[in-house]
Amino acid sequence: MSDQYDVIVLGSGPGGYVAAIRCAQLGLKTAIVERENLGGICLNWGCIPTKALLRSAEIKHYMDHAASYGLKVAGKIEADLEAVVKRSRGVAKQLNQGVTHLMKKNKIAVHMGEGTLTGPTSLTVKGEKGEEKLTAKHIIVATGARARDLPFAPADGKRIWTYRTAMTPPEMPGKLLVIGSGAIGIEFASFYNDMGAEVTVVEMLERIVPVEDADVSTFLEKSLTKQGMTIMTGAGVEDLKATASGVKAKIKAKDGKVSEQDFSHCIVAIGIVPNTENIGIEKLADMDRGFIQIDPYGRTRSKGLWAIGDCTPGPWLAHKASHEGVTAAEAIAQELGNKDVHPHPLDRNNIPGCTYCHPQVASVGMTEAKAKEAGYQVKVGNFPFIGNGKAIALGEAEGFIKTVFDAKTGELLGAHMIGAEVTELIQGYVVGKQLETTEAELMQTVFPHPTLSEMMHESVLSAYSKALHI
Structure with a gap:
């Protein structure tokens, strides 16, 4: 006999766990399925711990410029990278425990394991309890996304990193290459620059933070260059090879000239890949490059199946996912007969974007x-x-x-x-x-x-x- 719910949420990131809480608030019997950590990437390996890292870098920046505020600091300011990372992981752990508490408070059943859809309103979970079969009147897919690898140089966690390794680095980079200048790339470039690394940013488009207003991009490039970074726009990395001691990169500059440069480490920040493989979604929803296509409320083409967050079209931001989670929860409650909820479609023009560099x-x-x-x-x-x-x-x-x-x-x-x-x-x-x-x-x-x-x-x-x- 399978467990029956009103709503099952597949994934517990900022979209999934918020959707589950809102469903529970509306009186729906709710479960959440998570394969790794409650809170998902944002809380455990993304938004929150990176801001903790950047806060440490900000404090160091102010200490380095203490004289500007009429203050004297005895001795040289040094970054203890291990301690900085430890603080960041502590912040993530605290918030993970907070989400666990919220699940209990709202009486949301948590099933830890790999979830696979067997239909629009059913799935199996392979995890700590063996294989469980779950069914619901509605399922919300909130499986998120992961970092995109360079096809010719996948991340190895030693010399070539994604954001995940960059948050818990095995060592401090001496000379760092950052490929991609979106929010993730620029935030890590800013962090490691403040920590004392020599940083080069390579962006294939004509300006950094390309989704921002052109005046902002121009100003930021001048500021980061003044801080000591090397910024290369209209450029591309044509080859990248990890060695025992570092990384060799062939970089094609804007003028077409190719140079080979040596770095100690490289962070790849060239976008995301939705986590939609092997979850049984392909036959149930329309897909575009792996992203689940939805209406403004989160509905897929299969009745009872919904999707939110980074596994759906962008912008790929935590606060957008949370808002979509609330919208989908209220739309589901309305379909199940709740006449007191009035869900509103998401207006993507009103979603703010933030980059926490300096x-x-x-x-x-x-x-x-x-x-x-x-x-x-x-x-x-x-x-x-x-x-x-x-x-x-x-x-x-x-x-x-x-x-x-x-x-x-x-x-x-x-x-x-x-x-x-x-x-x-x-x-x-x-x-x-x-x-x-x-x-x-x-x-x-x-x-x-x-x-x-x-x-x-x-x-x-x-x-x-x-x-x-x-």
Whole structure:
């Protein structure tokens, strides 16, 4: 006899465990299936532990520049990489235990093992209890994704790393090659640069952080170069070989010239591969390059089968997965007769992106170029950190805030930031976009002084030639 549930969630990352909690809150008998660690990649090997690493790098950065704040530090500042990693793993462990508690609190059954779909509403789990057969009225697939390997040089965990090894490095790199300049690549480049490694970043596209606004990319490249990194855009790694003592790379530069360079280690950050092989999904859902195709609520083409998070089309971000999890849970509850829930489809234009390098990068909505491509006449505001009193007092006068408006209606189309704490500031614009704000409401909003948030106000004023402090 198989165990019967209202909902089974396959995968316990930030999409899966949130979906399970919301299902349980709505009175649905819920189970979760996880093959490795509750909390998934984000909590155990991604978002959270990397931020712990970057916090250590940030503290070291400030200690290295203590004199700028009128402080004296006795002796040379040294990074204890083992201790830094230990702290990061401790943070991950604490949060893993928190998810375990949330499962118990919400009376969610946890089945540890490999889950394989046998139909849209049934699966088997091979794990600590042998083979279990589970059935449900609905199943949510939330199996996430993993790092993409270079086809000619797969990661070996010794010299060629993915993000996972980079979080628990066997040794400190002396000379590090980072392939790819998306959020993951740039965050690790920033971390190891602050830790003292000599870092080279190779990006095949014409600019780093290519999904961001072009002005942000330009500013970040100048900043990272000033910090000592070598940035190569429009370049590609044509060959990569690990040796006993390091890595040999053939790099084709923008001008077409190929050079062979030696590094101690390499981090490959060239995108992700969805974890959809061998889970029985192919015959049940439409697929595109391994990603499960869904409607705005998470439904696949098979009744009762849903999918969320990194195994579905992007953006591949933890907060997007969590939001999709809530949406799918509420849509399921509605289908099962709950008349008090009113799920809303996900608006991908309102999903913020954050990169926790130094300086930080954050954005939401359209870039200036994308807005113009979409046919908008735009008004663009730009305000520099150097014009903000709090930024100067913090010793963080590097960066700017850029806003993009529809010139005809005043609609906020996008916001783009680079500088200290912008990953916290961006939510103000996200709320504004969700509430369909125009420049008029933002101009009339009172921002507290002295704060970094005042720059958000000034950027809006700047778009309409009303900036006060520049």
